[in-house]
Amino acid sequence: MEQRISHFLQKYVTEVYFPNIRITDIVEVLILTFLIYQLMIWVKNTKAWMLMKGILVLAVFILVAAIFQMHTILFLAKNAVTVMATAAVVVFQPELRRALEKLGEKSVLSSMVPFDTTRDRVRFSEDTITSIVEASYSMGSVKTGALIVVEQAIRLTEYESTGIHLDCLISKQVLEQIFEHNTPLHDGAIIVRGDRIVSATCYLPLSDNMELSKDLGTRHRAAVGMSEVSDAVIIVVSEETGAVSVAHSGKLLRDITREELRASLEQIQNRKVESGKWYSLRKGRRKNENKTVE
Template sequence: MTLVHWIIPIRLVDLLEIALVAYVLYKLYQLMRGTLAVQIFLGVMAIYLLQVIVTALDMTMLRRFFSALSEVAVLAVIILFQPEIRRLLVMVAQTPFLRRFVAAPVREEVINEVCAAVAEMSRLRIGGLIAFERSTGLRHYIETGTILNARISRELLLTIFYDKNPLHDGAVIIRNQVIAAARCILPVSTSMKLSPHLGLRHRAAVGLTEQTDAFVVVVSEETGTISVAQQGELISNLTAAELCTLLIEALEARPAVEVEEETSVNLQS
């Protein structure tokens, strides 16, 4: 038998499969890094290694035990890693190709009104939490608040987050270019990557973006700092113009330069 017969033929589809598996594993690692899922994953791998050893040593009772355990292993993994699996699926849905079919463009006046309101809230140190629905529906979170279905305006957003207003606690959710609801309850992130000094608003903003593809704007009541959260990450110390740029990129409205110029004019006036 020649050496040629021992060479395993590698097709182009095999290389593609390897690349896809490596990419999925890398994304899973990114999602699990800094969370309890890493420890759970190591525990699962330890159990699997123990099963291999038990099978190799032909331990009858333990082999039967692990055989019964393996029947529910897939379901157990899905339950244990449910947050990470959901975030992975959301990340897939965020690809530009898919978002063309599910994401509706946001009108420029919506961004202008939100940026003007956030700039004023930052100046007056009024705390705020504004979530934009994208391809992932936020109906579950909308139903936890007070339904408004109101046109977006700078004045209305400032009124909602005024600290004497009963609606100021919780989040405003913007859906289909209207304020769908206020005083909404968002999931709070438990990520160990976040600073322990962050307040509940910031953790709620990150928590929502860990589970959905929403884009969330946060204004700190203590410092007036403007922050945004997306894909489980928090970006802080933004100016109003930088916020508009990020909103445009996230919501696919129009070129950033035009809105920055309009925002500067609005803020000056």
């Protein structure tokens, strides 16, 4: 019996390979895990998910062709890989750009980069928050449509240039006058930077998210589209219903309360707009979950 045990240990246990694990190996695994997780989240929340499904279908098709030795199909697939990769980069350029911007928004990176100018960005005052909230619900009560883009770390210069340059302090009266029907500046969006309105009648990119509710108009789709390509918070006042909604990070919270709008603006004011805190707003809205568009 002892000989059998000794033979087993010599044959199997002594030949087991135990790698020499270093601290750098553990750190490397953690970094790769984090990057792969972030990539999976990015794929899930963008049009890249549709691309991944298409790639899986093509992979199955090519596997079948390889099994049955379909040489022509294999030749075409081999030579089309480079073209398809280039086409994917072109098609998903907005998503890739947004992913790199999100990487630059991380607080860890900001603390390490000494020339990060966003740290000194002037935030808006409590009076600005009150003016935006009061004006939004005042316009909503009379069903005056409005689109207010509150800029954060990413400067919206390219969208600012599509409108009419302004430089005025925010007040309830100014906002109501801008979006009043039949006034020269009522069409389009305004961009808010700090305590000032920097541009009006701005054109925003429309979202092509097919999961958005069909009853949403151009104003809401523009708000979601802007939130997909920047870190801005966009406030929408519906011209049809008077409801106030907020878009951020590709998500749209519809028909929010006055307190919820103030809370979202106060988070920006305190430089604490993070995904977890943004979603905490949504957790308190279970009763209206059927109105939430993702």
